Amino acid sequence: xxxxxxxxxxxxxxxxxxxxxxxxxxxxxxxxxxxxxxxxxxxxxxxxxxxxxxxxxxxxxxxxxxxxxxxxxxxxxxxxxxxxxxxxxxxxxxxxxxxxxxxxxxxxxxxxxxxxxxxxxxxxxxxxxxxxxxxxxxxxxxxxxxxxxxxxxxxxxxxxxxxxxxxxxxxxxxxxxxxxxxxxxxxxxxxxxxxxxxxxxxxxxxxxxxxxxxxxxxxxxxxxxxxxxxxxxxxxxxxxxxxxxxxxxxxxx
Amino acid sequence: xxxxxxxxxxxxxxxxxxxxxxxxxxxxxxxxxxxxxxxxxxxxxxxxxxxxxxxxxxxxxxxxxxxxxxxxxxxxxxxxxxxxxxxxxxxxxxxxxxxxxxxxxxxxxxxxxxxxxxxxxxxxxxxxxxxxxxxxxxxxxxxxxxxxxxxxxxxxxxxxxxxxxxxxxxxxxxxxxxxxxxxxxxxxxxxxxxxxxxxxxxxxxxxxxxxxxxxxxxxxxxxxxxxxxxxxxxxxxxxxxxxxxxxxxxxxxxxxxxxxxxxxxxxxxxxxxxxxxxxxxxxxxxxxxxxxxxxxxxxxxxxxxxxxxxxxxxxxxxxxxxxxxxxxxxxxxxxxxxxxxxxxxxxxxxxxxxxxxxxxxxxxxxxxxxxxxxxxxxxxxxxxxxxxxxxxxxxxxxxxxxxxxxxxxxxxxxxxxxxxxxxxxxxxxxxxxxxxxxx
Numbered sequence: 230x231x232x233x234x235x236x237x238x239x240x241x242x243x244x245x246x247x248x249x250x251x252x253x254x255x256x257x258x259x260x261x262x263x264x265x266x267x268x269x270x271x272x273x274x275x276x277x278x279x280x281x282x283x284x285x286x287x288x289x290x291x292x293x294x295x296x297x298x299x300x301x302x303x304x305x306x307x308x309x310x311x312x313x314x315x316x317x318x319x320x321x322x323x324x325x326x327x328x329x330x331x332x333x334x335x336x337x338x339x340x341x342x343x344x345x346x347x348x349x350x351x352x353x354x355x356x357x358x359x360x361x362x363x364x365x366x367x368x369x370x371x372x373x374x375x376x377x378x379x380x381x382x383x384x385x386x387x388x389x390x391x392x393x394x395x396x397x398x399x400x401x402x403x404x405x406x407x408x409x410x411x412x413x414x415x416x417x418x419x420x421x422x423x424x425x426x427x428x429x430x431x432x433x434x435x436x437x438x439x440x441x442x443x444x445x446x447x448x449x450x451x452x453x454x455x456x457x458x459x460x461x462x463x464x465x466x467x468x469x470x471x472x473x474x475x476x477x478x479x480x481x482x
Numbered sequence: 483x484x485x486x487x488x489x490x491x492x493x494x495x496x497x498x499x500x501x502x503x504x505x506x507x508x509x510x511x512x513x514x515x516x517x518x519x520x521x522x523x524x525x526x527x528x529x530x531x532x533x534x535x536x537x538x539x540x541x542x543x544x545x546x547x548x549x550x551x552x553x554x555x556x557x558x559x560x561x562x563x564x565x566x567x568x569x570x571x572x573x574x575x576x577x578x579x580x581x582x583x584x585x586x587x588x589x590x591x592x593x594x595x596x597x598x599x600x601x602x603x604x605x606x607x608x609x610x611x612x613x614x615x616x617x618x619x620x621x622x623x624x625x626x627x628x629x630x631x632x633x634x635x636x637x638x639x640x641x642x643x644x645x646x647x648x649x650x651x652x653x654x655x656x657x658x659x660x661x662x663x664x665x666x667x668x669x670x671x672x673x674x675x676x677x678x679x680x681x682x683x684x685x686x687x688x689x690x691x692x693x694x695x696x697x698x699x700x701x702x703x704x705x706x707x708x709x710x711x712x713x714x715x716x717x718x719x720x721x722x723x724x725x726x727x728x729x730x731x732x733x734x735x736x737x738x739x740x741x742x743x744x745x746x747x748x749x750x751x752x753x754x755x756x757x758x759x760x761x762x763x764x765x766x767x768x769x770x771x772x773x774x775x776x777x778x779x780x781x782x783x784x785x786x787x788x789x790x791x792x793x794x795x796x797x798x799x800x801x802x803x804x805x806x807x808x809x810x811x812x813x814x815x816x817x818x819x820x821x822x823x824x825x826x827x828x829x830x831x832x833x834x835x836x837x838x839x840x841x842x843x844x845x846x847x848x849x850x851x852x853x854x855x856x857x858x859x860x861x862x863x864x865x866x867x868x869x870x871x872x873x874x875x876x877x878x879x880x881x882x883x884x885x886x887x888x889x890x891x892x893x894x895x896x897x898x899x900x901x902x903x904x905x906x907x908x909x910x911x912x913x914x915x916x917x918x919x920x921x
Contacts, residue, residue: 245547273606
């Protein structure tokens with residue numbers, strides 16, 4: 230049997246999730262034995278217009294000019310996976326979405342803001358452009374989760390994302406609660422799957438993987454305010470990675 | 483020669499981010515020669531305005547997945563400067579060690595994954611994995627330890643976790659450092675083998691020379707990477723030093739219709755940053771063990787061949803490897819100790835930092851209000867500073883190649899290799915921030 234053909238594509242992003250894949254070491258070689266990587270622009274010159282079994286898309290959808298490319302990928306691919314938070318939810322790119330176009334363009338390009346090649350729209354998840362079958366959130370992705378999702382798909386198993394909070398993973402690791410260190414942490418509503426990597430390094434969770442399916446957001450705000458954060462900052466705290474979720478109630482599937 | 487050439491590389495592969503090469507020539511007459519940057523802009527400047535200082539490095543880290551360690555270090559240094567935070571000697575050494583880890587990691591990724599396939603006549607490392615398994619296994623071994631090296635110090639090599647104003651949220655253990663030293667020493671034969679591999683491929687590196695201005699950090703104490711002043715080296719050998727706070731005298735940004743990234747220029751039409759610029763500026767300060775591969779590879783400064791940036795990167799990787807080992811010994815001699823974080827208060831102030839990251843000199847410049855909320859920012863990224871120089875190189879190279887009667891395929895490869903030699907980080911370069919607008 231032919232190995233499944235997989236390809237990697239990138240849109241508006243830092244390409245850090247691809248970098249994580251090059252850090253896989255032995256896992257990458259194992260992966261190469263199980264699949265045929267037919268396109269991966271950052272490390273390969275080879276391209277293809279053939280049908281794909283799995284298309285991995287990194288980055289947000291933030292320009293109309295990217296739509297034909299995304300549709301083409303969708304058309305060719307049996308399975309589309311949005312990997313990394315930029316693709317899954319819009320991620321950090323959405324942090325400026327609440328500002329009017331002219332404001333963020335002026336703030337960056339100044340007098341040249343009206344040049345046509347600088348045109349963008351709100352940073353959106355890939356699912357705003359084409360149907361996405363699965364998402365692997367995280368900024369960056371968690372390698373083990375990435376390998377598990379690929380492995381599940383290759384073995385005909387339905388991939389899943391944990392639907393419990395980072396707090397659960399954090400407690401299992403017996404970490405000191407960041408709130409006990411007078412910090413504000415989004416662990417109570419953040420989607421687990423990262424192994425609580427930030428609190429385990431003594432840094433609060435910023436919910437880079439988005440939220441659990443039914444976050445008690447009102448209560449989260451209350452906890453932040455009770456911990457001394459000004460209400461105006463509490464209300465915008467989770468925008469760092471989850472602005473689209475807050476604004477549009479988007480959650481990765 | 484009377485060739486007709488139509489090159490439209492959209493997008494160039496094996497580079498970080500999106501760039502196009504457009505060249506048209508009819509009957510040997512050059513009509514168009516452009517390096518275009520169509521990368522989607524992300525507006526980081528707008529993103530960090532209104533955010534708390536404790537979040538800024540975490541956000542600007544996301545400018546680039548490859549250089550996230552560099553962005554975080556530059557960001558933290560700028561914030562510390564604004565709030566007058568002094569870090570301990572241990573923190574300073576650990577950050578320098580981290581800087582070397584990033585340099586080593588990024589340069590090896592570039593040399594092996596992005597440059598070597600051209601020199602070996604392959605489209606990518608994927609076919610090399612079966613045709614030259616020993617080389618690819620070596621690359622992955624080097625890459626794995628390189629990534630662990632920074633991970634041990636900052637928690638994760640892509641978007642570090644532990645770098646915070648004043649120090650680190652968590653320290654590596656002495657056991658981890660000891661193990662790291664052991665793992666690094668085991669790589670020594672792989673580095674030696676890399677020198678031999680590069681030596682066997684050196685003749686494939688195109689012979690092209692264009693003297694330009696070279697800009698990089700210059701530090702009287704050591705090879706400029708982590709600290710120092712901004713140094714300029716002109717083709718006639720003239721050197722100048724400029725204070726970090728005056729970086730805008732160097733960068734002089736301008737917007738080109740070809741690019742969503744801003745361009746820069748200083749004394750000439752363009753300047754170059756990155757490993758070749760640094761090595762031209764600071765060769766004498768390389769670690770003695772890094773001068774050996776330089777000598778073996780016949781590398782001499784000043785070097786005006788931009789394709790040799792990849793060779794300069796490898797020599798720098800050796801410099802970071804051996805300097806890193808020295809720093810680990812230094813840190814282990816006393817042993818790492820938990821330190822009390824320096825106390826500080828946010829205040830209304832501006833902080834500017836310069837750091838020489840793998841692709842060249844990087845500037846972060848922030849203004850904060852009294853509560854430590856960012857009110858404006860400016861980051862000038864290395865690749866921005868190289869775009870104009872890439873264009874200038876193409877303007878000289880393309881007529882030379884036409885003159886030599888190169889065909890379309892050869893020209894395409896030559897131009898792709900030129901762009902790759904710069905190791906451009908295009909996502910980064912369109913995510914620059916600007917300080918011009920204030921409330």
